[in-house]
Amino acid sequence: MPRCHSRRHVVPSRIALLGVALLSVAVVARGDEAPRLTFAQLAESIRANFDVTQQMKSYAGKEVEIHGFIIPAGPPDLSFFLLSRVSALGNYCCEVPVGQDETVYVFGAKGVKLPFDPLRVYRVRGVFEVGKQVDRAYGVSMFRIRDARVEHAVGAKIFKVGETPAPVSKP
Amino acid sequence: MTLGTVALRHLQERLVANVLTVVSIALGVGLVIASALLTRGVKETFVEGTTDYGLVVGAKGSPTQLVLNVVFRMDSPTPNILLPTYAELAGDERVELAVPVAMGDAFQGFRYVATTPAYFAAFRWRRTTFTMAAGRLFRDDPAGSPTYEAVLGAEAARHTGLRLGDRFYEGEEMAEYPLTVVGILRPTRSADDRAIFFSLPSYWEMNELARQVQIKPLTAVLVRTKRMSDLPALHRELNVSAKTQAAFPSTILLAIFNLLGLAEEILTVILAIVAIVVVSYLFVSMYRSTFERRREIATMRALGAPRAAILRIVLLDAAVLSTIGAAAGLLAGHAVAYVGAQLLAARVGVVMDPFALGLLQPVVFGGVVLVGTLAGLLPAMRAYRVEVAENLAPLS
Numbered sequence: 001m002p003r004c005h006s007r008r009h010v011v012p013s014r015i016a017l018l019g020v021a022l023l024s025v026a027v028v029a030r031g032d033e034a035p036r037l038t039f040a041q042l043a044e045s046i047r048a049n050f051d052v053t054q055q056m057k058s059y060a061g062k063e064v065e066i067h068g069f070i071i072p073a074g075p076p077d078l079s080f081f082l083l084s085r086v087s088a089l090g091n092y093c094c095e096v097p098v099g100q101d102e103t104v105y106v107f108g109a110k111g112v113k114l115p116f117d118p119l120r121v122y123r124v125r126g127v128f129e130v131g132k133q134v135d136r137a138y139g140v141s142m143f144r145i146r147d148a149r150v151e152h153a154v155g156a157k158i159f160k161v162g163e164t165p166a167p168v169s170k171p
Numbered sequence: 172m173t174l175g176t177v178a179l180r181h182l183q184e185r186l187v188a189n190v191l192t193v194v195s196i197a198l199g200v201g202l203v204i205a206s207a208l209l210t211r212g213v214k215e216t217f218v219e220g221t222t223d224y225g226l227v228v229g230a231k232g233s234p235t236q237l238v239l240n241v242v243f244r245m246d247s248p249t250p251n252i253l254l255p256t257y258a259e260l261a262g263d264e265r266v267e268l269a270v271p272v273a274m275g276d277a278f279q280g281f282r283y284v285a286t287t288p289a290y291f292a293a294f295r296w297r298r299t300t301f302t303m304a305a306g307r308l309f310r311d312d313p314a315g316s317p318t319y320e321a322v323l324g325a326e327a328a329r330h331t332g333l334r335l336g337d338r339f340y341e342g343e344e345m346a347e348y349p350l351t352v353v354g355i356l357r358p359t360r361s362a363d364d365r366a367i368f369f370s371l372p373s374y375w376e377m378n379e380l381a382r383q384v385q386i387k388p389l390t391a392v393l394v395r396t397k398r399m400s401d402l403p404a405l406h407r408e409l410n411v412s413a414k415t416q417a418a419f420p421s422t423i424l425l426a427i428f429n430l431l432g433l434a435e436e437i438l439t440v441i442l443a444i445v446a447i448v449v450v451s452y453l454f455v456s457m458y459r460s461t462f463e464r465r466r467e468i469a470t471m472r473a474l475g476a477p478r479a480a481i482l483r484i485v486l487l488d489a490a491v492l493s494t495i496g497a498a499a500g501l502l503a504g505h506a507v508a509y510v511g512a513q514l515l516a517a518r519v520g521v522v523m524d525p526f527a528l529g530l531l532q533p534v535v536f537g538g539v540v541l542v543g544t545l546a547g548l549l550p551a552m553r554a555y556r557v558e559v560a561e562n563l564a565p566l567s
Contacts, residue, residue, distance in 0.1 A: 059192075065255040072421035073402050076218050076428070086402035089422060097407045103400035115432060135231050137296045138399050139267075 031164040036064040039085035039102045042143055046101050048140065050132035057130060064128040066104055066145065067121050067153045073138075078112040080105070080138055083145070091120035105141040109148040122143055174480060178487040185460055192456045193496045198278040200500020200539055203442050205507035207531055211524035212512065215422035217243070217424050221484070222359035223272070223297045224393035225402050226417050228260065228409055230555045234418035235426070241272055241391045242420055244282045249276040256415060260392050265401040269296070270393040273374050277367075278350075281327040284366045285374030286412050287311060291356075295509035296395070299359055304328075304337045306354035314387070317373035321350040326364040326516075344378050405459040409471055446542075454546040457489050461550040468554050469562035478555050485551035486544055493543020495538045 037059065045056035067088040074080030083104040086095035106124055114122070126148035134140050182189050222242045230250040240247040254271075260270040270290050275283030288311050291301040309320035320395060323333060332351050333339060358364050394417075396402050397499040409417035461468075461509040468481055508525035515523065538557070544564050 016203065042535055065360070072419055072425055073399050076221060076421040076426075078421075082399060082402070084403060084487060086403075088406050095492035097403040098400075099404060100398060100400040103403075105399065115429045116422075137298075139296070139396075140398055141400070 008046045014127060021152070032066045035059065035146070036065045036067070039066075039068065042104070043101045046142070047128075052130050052142075058086060059128045060130050062128055064145070065123060065125045067105065067123050069118065069120075070116060071118075071157075072116065078109055078116065079151070080107055081109070082106070083122070083124055087118055100142050103141075104143045104145055105135070105138060106148045107135075108146050109150055114149045114150060121153040123151045125149050125151075143154050174483055175296045178484050178491065180559060181460070181464070181484065181488055182491060183263060185463075188460070189435075189492060192453055192492050193499065195449055195452050196493055196496025196539065196543065197499035197503055199445050200497050201503035201507060203535060204501055204504025204531070205511065206438055206442065207234055208504065208508035208525060208527060209511050209523075210236055210431065210438070211523065212508070212527065213515070214428060214431065215527075216360075216523045217427070221424060222393060223294075223299055223418050224395050225399065225443050226396070226406060226409075227391055227395040227420055228256070228394055228415055229391040230401075231414065231416050234416060235423050237391060237416065238418050238420045238423040240274060241393070242362065244274075244284075244366060244465050248390045251390060252392070252415060254363045254387045254389060257389055257392050263394050263405070265398070265405060266394055268395040271371060271389065272389040272391045272393060273371060273373055275377070276329075276341070278339060279331050279333065279364055281324070281367050283374070284363075284368050285369060285371045287371065290368070290393075294395075297470055298526065299361065299363075299426065300365075302357045303421045304329060304355045304357045306352070309355055309373075310366065312372045314375065317348075317370065317376040319348055319373045319381045320369060321351050322354040322356060322368040324356050324364040324366045324368075325358040327367055329351075348377055351464075365431040386469060428489055450542055450546050453489065453493065454549065457485065457492075457547045457550040458553070460488070461485055461554045465562045468557045469559045471559065472559045473563060481557070482551045482555045485554045486547050487549020489551070490540060490544040492541050496541035496543070500539070501536060 022072070041056070045052040047053065057060040066083060068085055070078070071082040071084050071088045072078060073082045083101045083106050085098050087098060104124070106126070108126075124145055126145040129144040129146060130142070132140060132142060133144065220243065227238055227241050229241065236246050237249045240248050251448060255270045261268055263269075264279065268289065270286060272290070273285040275285060277283060288308050290492060293300055304325065306322070309322050310318050312320075321339075323331070327333075331339075335355070337352045337353055338349040339352070340346055349450045350367070350373070356363070368448045369390075371387070374381070376382050377386070394405070408416045409415045431552060470513045471481065472478070505526060512523050512525040
């Protein structure tokens, strides 16, 4: 987390805001539950030749939680789908689609009972895998979650009238 | 005389009322079974019959129409895209495989689908496998020299009765260039079973008008990317373009399932009401019959039948009625689902299994017998409490 705080001095303020917003949600993660990874953390962890940082590798094999948009690139029972930072099915003005660095391949989600909404953020929990792997049906991937459970995410924090969004918003 | 024979006698005495009770239980159970089998079957068929390709690319318009038409051969085709769009996609470095598809008219209601042999090729990532029941695939003929060879889906071949070597056409316009059957596919349990396939050059040369078109048209391109994670970017590029749109087939199906889900919820409420009505009917019927038989019960008690035996006879009556009703309902429900499946297969090509066995049947059967027997509990209690002296008093 401290690494992200230091970013605000070198990146444009909007990205800093986004980063802080993501971070603040990440920090709120409850102690006894699976650690939450953000897409920013995933993207930053990537090194040359399909390698990732040791810190990211330390999550491998453990239960994690990632919040993102579901892109149903697999069968309609959602036994496989892509989890992405941006929706692929929103409008076409505001977000640029992301590539492999910010896409999590979600396998083995069973009995996804929630009605699928392309514009909602879902919370996906499962066993995290990292590093290059080639799946017979879905090809090469970098980040994977297996035995996934899907829920609606709580959503972004709502700042009530008079509440200051974040102390770092004015650099 | 055992308890069972006494119970059966009772049932025989009020035959008409009891038959009506059984019929109403059977109708209720049949309705539940048929609607559950049909809604689940339709959904599973869509899941099973969907394409292995991640993206369907077509002309601007409704993505639902594009996917329903290209993958399930429902609805009418979206407008044409041009052949260069396919060339661009096939040449894109992110794309592993692009398969062009053009939707044509139909022969006896079986849709013409023009494509390349790649459509039928087996790949490691494909779930669907195409195998020939007879003959071979159509030749990959070059543009301008069509062979007019056709490959029939299993259902199309069975229904039309066409065999290898047969030549066919529909409509005067095509009389000059009839298609020749060169192959018949094995069933795939998808909409491809109801299609008639041939090559794109044959499609482009089917009539004078098509022949004069300089830049050849297509309906859609099926796309498989090398990396799944490139799909969102490609999807966006194709949708931002003024000429094309791209759709994830599963997104469309999930949207349809969401709508179906709403209908299912309403149906569940209706079925719950039906269940309540049926149980109340059983209850009223049992209650009435106990009331009518109170003299008889009093006689049995006077002759030495214990209260518990009376209780058991009435409960047994209710159990027998609900068991017969539930069994008849299961049969009727499957029969209705079978007819529904046939109708769906004929109308929209959705081939579903109307006899899918699962938890549904035992749960419904057990539930009906249990609830039906419980409905007999109150009348049974009433019978249990029948006072001998009161009910054996002279009637007038």
